[in-house]
Amino acid sequence: MIFQSKLVLFLGILVLLVSCKSIKGLSENLPIKETIVNDTAFVNLKEYSTDFVYDMKYASSDNFLKSKVYDCAECFLRLKTVKALIEANKIFIKKGYKIKLFDCYRPLDIQKKMWKIVPNPIYVANPSKGSIHNRGGAVDITLVDKNGKELDMGTTFDFFGIEASHNYPNFSSKIKRNRKLLRKVMMKQNFNSFDSEWWHYNLKSALNDKVSNAKWKCD
Numbered sequence: 500m501i502f503q504s505k506l507v508l509f510l511g512i513l514v515l516l517v518s519c520k521s522i523k524g525l526s527e528n529l530p531i532k533e534t535i536v537n538d539t540a541f542v543n544l545k546e547y548s549t550d551f552v553y554d555m556k557y558a559s560s561d562n563f564l565k566s567k568v569y570d571c572a573e574c575f576l577r578l579k580t581v582k583a584l585i586e587a588n589k590i591f592i593k594k595g596y597k598i599k600l601f602d603c604y605r606p607l608d609i610q611k612k613m614w615k616i617v618p619n620p621i622y623v624a625n626p627s628k629g630s631i632h633n634r635g636g637a638v639d640i641t642l643v644d645k646n647g648k649e650l651d652m653g654t655t656f657d658f659f660g661i662e663a664s665h666n667y668p669n670f671s672s673k674i675k676r677n678r679k680l681l682r683k684v685m686m687k688q689n690f691n692s693f694d695s696e697w698w699h700y701n702l703k704s705a706l707n708d709k710v711s712n713a714k715w716k717c718d
């Protein structure tokens with residue numbers, strides 16, 4: 500009996516050693532590069548933070564195109580844009596607000612559709628050059644309070660008129676303050692504002708990234 504249990508123990512240790520070796524071998528062969536996501540890779544914002552509010556306008560017909568042009572509402576961006584946006588949102592959360600998203604990465608085909616309807620470079624980027632949305636470096640956003648209510652920014656999203664401009668002077672000080680708050684924090688996180696659209700922000704380093712027409716998958 501003693502001999503048998505020693506044999507079992509010996510075999511047990513042997514199995515353990517062999518399995519340890521194989522686990523070690525596997526980890527040595529792991530493609531390390533693939534586990535690190537490149538800063539310019541396209542990622543889904545919701546996989547990096549649950550602190551955002553979404554109202555993806557082009558995944559519904561509630562937009563100036565009056566048609567649903569995205570199959571589903573997802574916010575894809577380059578990882579570096581996601582990182583900067585999360586840092587901005589942290590600052591807003593401390594102040595009692597959250598970022599609400601209207602649009603993120605936009606495939607080039609959608610840009611072409613928009614240009615056909617509004618061929619005005621003040622409001623829609625010419626698809627021949629591609630917009631920062633097509634590069635995964637732009638977001639259309641506003642702020643919501645603790646009850647999820649949007650802060651008054653003076654106009655709705657995608658309002659094509661001078662009232663949407665940061666420089667429009669005839670708004671109340673409250674509206675001006677709201678816009679200023681949004682711009683101040685976003686600029687601190689390396690985003691540029693766009694004069695004719697209070698909701699639009701470009702990550703400064705996104706201009707060098709390639710335009711994309713990749714579509715995201717919907718369940």
Ligand SMILES: [Zn+2]
Nearest residue numbers: 637638639699
């Ligand atoms: Zn935009």
